[in-house]
Amino acid sequence: MNNKDKKFWNERRQKLKDDIESKRLNCAVAIPEAKFVENVGGIIRTANAFLIKEIILDQNVYNKAATAGTAAWENIQVTKNLFEYIKQNNYISVALEQHPRSVPLWDFKFPINSVIITGHEVQGMSDEMVEQCDHVIEIPQYGLVESLNVSTATSIALYEYCRQYRRIPKDSI
Numbered sequence: 264m265n266n267k268d269k270k271f272w273n274e275r276r277q278k279l280k281d282d283i284e285s286k287r288l289n290c291a292v293a294i295p296e297a298k299f300v301e302n303v304g305g306i307i308r309t310a311n312a313f314l315i316k317e318i319i320l321d322q323n324v325y326n327k328a329a330t331a332g333t334a335a336w337e338n339i340q341v342t343k344n345l346f347e348y349i350k351q352n353n354y355i356s357v358a359l360e361q362h363p364r365s366v367p368l369w370d371f372k373f374p375i376n377s378v379i380i381t382g383h384e385v386q387g388m389s390d391e392m393v394e395q396c397d398h399v400i401e402i403p404q405y406g407l408v409e410s411l412n413v414s415t416a417t418s419i420a421l422y423e424y425c426r427q428y429r430r431i432p433k434d435s436i
């Protein structure tokens with residue numbers, strides 16, 4: 264590719280990136296203790312679909328194929344100290360977990376600056392972590408299996424966040 268073509272494609276890419284950034288809402292997903300890289304990739308793909316602000320990981324590891332090429336466009340933050348990061352960035356923490364404290368998803372009004380925190384795929388979220396969260400939400404289930412895949416559960420929660428905020432004209436938020 265010659266320099267003129269490179270410049271053209273770089274400018275196009277930047278324009279697209281700026282457009283995407285301008286449409287993001289102030290919501291994040293945190294995956295503090297992922298076990299399966301496919302699930303992290305799937306969550307990154309969903310985060311891109313709904314254009315949330317960022318994905319917070321404890322290490323920058325995910326399955327590229329599962330992201331369907333979206334990771335390059337997403338804001339991925341890596342921190343070992345999630346609750347310090349949450350405080351510094353003025354998020355309200357929302358644990359996604361089946362827990363005695365949890366509120367059914369359809370009764371919950373998300374704060375606009377929510378960070379949705381996911382639990383471990385096998386063990387779920389520790390009580391200590393749930394205790395640190397401002398809110399706890401649960402997706403009601405009726406079938407034989409008692410929990411959802413973490414990527415599926417995150418998609419449902421992000422869809423609901425979006426349903427609550429994307430219906431409002433962005434300027435009025």
Ligand SMILES: C[S@@+](CC[C@H](N)C(=O)[O-])C[C@H]1O[C@@H](n2cnc3c(N)ncnc32)[C@H](O)[C@@H]1O
Pocket residue numbers: 359360361380381382383384385386387388400401402403404409410411412413414416
């Ligand atoms: C497969 S679940 C964890 C294991 C689960 N505690 C169990 O005993 O089968 C993985 C994670 O997905 C999320 N999750 C799954 N189903 C959920 C539901 N119905 N409501 C809220 N979060 C859910 C939670 O973050 C949970 O920690």
